[in-house]
Amino acid sequence: MEGEVEADVGLMGDVATIDDCPQLPSSPERARSGVCDPTRSSPSVSQMAEKGRNDIEAQDEGAIEVSEEKDEVEEGFEEEMAPVDHGRTTSGEEGKQLGEDLMMAVQEREDGRTEEEAVGEFAATNDLLKGVVEKYAFVEAMLAAIIENKLHRMRKVEGAAKDLEKKDGKEIGESLASTLVASTQVHSAVDEWMHQFPALKELDKEYGWFRPLLVTIGFKLMEEVPWGVKMRVTVGAFTSMSDLLTDVYVTYMFGSDKKYGYFKASLASLVASIGIQMFVVWVQNRKLGMTRVLREWFPILVGYKPAVDAYRVATGAKQEVGAVYDPMLEMTFMKIVEMFAEAIPGVIIQLMAIATSDKEDVGTSAWLSVAVSAITTGFASATISYDWDTDPDRREETPDFYGYIPPKASKRTVVFVSMLLFTAGMLLIRCTTIVLLGLMGGSWAILYIGADLGLYLLVKILRGDFWYWAPLGGNTEIVSSIISRVLIKIIVDFTSMVHFRHPNEVGGAYWLFGFLLTMGSLPVSIYVASPYVDERAINIAWTMVKIFLPSSGLCLLIFFSNIEKKYWHTFWSTLRSKDATMAYFLKGESDAKKKYIFWRSRRQWGSIEGEVKKWVESNWAKWEEEKPEWFTDVTKSAVPVEFIPADGDSKVK
Structure with a gap:
């Protein structure tokens, strides 16, 4: 998706690695285990100099011709993909x-x-x-x-x-x-x-x-410390389990009150959330065995999966050999699933209940509940974008995308708050639009969402950018591409999450298009629905227009005025996911940078597969002898078996 991430889901940009983080989940780079470990040893100055001479000699002996698809890779990645030198002269x-x-x-x-x-x-x-x-x-x-x-x-x-x-x-x-x-x-x-x-x-x-x-x-x-890992895990477990119990209780009450429409909607939301989370966990752990999968499913079923993820991230847990993504990316995926299947439907249901209430004056508690839901979703969205962008490893891996949040503490706070409020406002605008169309008849809402989603998928297919970056292999990539593209697009429509502008997700240009479409859809839906919908619902919609269109626009303006200006272009970039993937190899100035291509689906770099294979075959023996810090068991397991020389060690496949 990083995150995601790193993509477009950004998130995943990933924000602090890119894909290891599925980008989302936009970042397959995060998917490698020890690659991002800041404590790993670094070569000495003499070793780096010697390696540089060896690399130059190897390039002189025989340069590999690059595929014509090189030209399709945006120039922006050419200079930015170079590794960042942190002045590491000691291990x-x-x-x-x-x-x-x-x-x-x-x-x-x-x-x-x-x-x-x-x-x-x-x-x-x-x-x-x-x-x-x-x-x-x-x-x-x-x-x-x-x-x-x-x-x-x-x-x-x-x-x-x-x-x-x-x-x-x-x-x-x-x-x-x-x-x-x-x-x-x-x-x-x-x-x-x-x-x-x-x-x-x-x-x-x-x-x-x-x-x-x-x-x-x-x-x-x-x-x-008391406020450290223990507190985060305890609070995370309590809040997540309470949230699950609350969802179950609300669903039960809708059934008891014979509000079967809301009952079915709440039940569908709950089942979808649990089902998609279980699918993500299966994808993550399927190579580790079904016993591991079952063990990871249990926290989902009892409601404390967020606490488990928080513990792993807070303690710096690394990606295991055989796992698809690292803990940061997995946590991001879980947050996104909850946002898609619980938070967004929850706000729609609450607004629908208010708009159709028999009471003349809806209580303050009802509106307070809507506000809390919107702010909570805004906080989750802002946290994902913030964490992925400020991750130093992701900034080093993809400096052309990650780094828009400035270093100054006061500006970071302004950027975070503006993202939070901007997302909350966009959520209320989009949900109100869906409620109005739904009151005209369910087919109108379905037509609106379906047409928007269909156009997006058509554009992805026509641009050759449909396949999701996650390297799952086989038919699993068909399912994951469909689910990820749909899920991320809907989240962007309702939240305009900044991280998902990553080329691995919806991309900058479509992110901007989605923002403009959401802002313009509510006034248009009011005009269309006025003859058919109760005046009360129309008045609520106009209130949303008067409050949240200007406030959301102002928050976005504040956001842009405080981020690093050199990243503005990422908000309207037309760079494709496959181009970003191939840039790692075609533009990478070191083996450590080129290897990120293995954390992306081979469907994205099939046109240069021959060159990648030749690169692996000619360097594998050297890597095994020199053992560079990036050449971990996780990295080895990501390399296609047929690329590895017969006497090479492929580790877990």
Whole structure:
């Protein structure tokens, strides 16, 4: 879909990897396990230089001719797909180990010793940390404040690293906890926090182990503090199970009150949500065996699947060999299914009940319920888009799409709130349109949705862009393409979720078209329905027009004025999913970038399959010998067996 994601579902853009995240789910890139691990080791400068010479020599020996479809790939990806250099000159594994050792030293300190004293003693005996602490006076106090982990407001500390003092380090360190508590992913929280302080960006470039150190500490803190993983899982389990029980109760009450129309609609919504979630879980785990599938189905049936997903993402769980997507992408898919099958139908049912109520004056509680549902959906939509875009791994993998949310904390807040309110407004506008057409007769609403959806699918087919990016193989891709295209399109129609403008999803141009269609449909539907629908429903619709058309437009304007302007083009881009997929290979400047093509359906890159196979055959032995960090078991399992030399190790297939 990332997300998705990364696509169009964006989401999946994915936001923090692209497809591993099915893009949605727009990002198959996320689908690889250790690929996005910020703590993985990085090559030394000499190794990178040697690799560069080898690559150049290999290219001189025989360049592979590129298919004519190269020309179809948008120029925008040409420069942007280059890997981002984070200045990693030391192994990320050292940073991870350093973080674990530091946390252990603090935890095992003698009674009466403070965190700062423990950090100081550790730094004095650790070669890596000792040099940094001696060079930069603020680092020791910063690490102590981070580990102390008390909630404080975000502080403002300017200046170069060499000019900062201990008090500056304390304020910087105290600012991390508030970012962690507001984020779903530790590495995204650390990235956002580091962007607020110029000194941290200096150290990030200078020391390859610095960021992995902080991420490791962040994960340890999230496991220990009351508001960390435990709280998120507990709250997630309680709210998700309560939501399921509420849905069941409301459906039962509709039946008891003999409101059979609403009863059937609520029951269909509930069954569809559970059924689609079970299908997604089956797709994700089918290669791991039916026992695993059944085990993953249980949380769905009892209502705590969101809590399970939240736990995996918060603890940094990696994608397993044999799984289709990583935990972040799976969580995004689950949110989207709930939005499609529960949230959107729920708002329509509530508005229909208000419009057809026998009471002269509908109670405040009814409207409050609608508002809460709209805001909740807006929050879910904004969270998906925000998480995928601020994920540092996705930004590195697809910098031409991810990165529109600016680094400044205040602007990030404005962007998030504007997305939330914009989505809530679009949801109410679209749902009111469906209610009006439904009051004229169910066939009108079906005709409206069907015509819009049919046009979209026709455009996808005519442009050769129907196949969904997820590399499921065989006939499963037929089913997944139909379900994903329909599901994502309907969600975009009702929410205009920013993440789904990804080429893997609806694409920028169709996202913009859908927004304009939704805004214009309500006034037109009022005009058409006026002679046939009760005046009360018409008055409600006009109220929606007067309030939410201008407010939604204003929120979108605020959104565009605060995001990075170089990403505006993604909101009307005509780039196809298959072009974005082939760009990884055709425009990728390294093997690490080219390999992302294996996380996309072969139906999207069939025209260059011969070149991809030749690339694998000529490099497999070298990869097995050198073992680059991206050449994991998950990556090996994604490569088609017939591409691998007879003596190669394909791992799980």
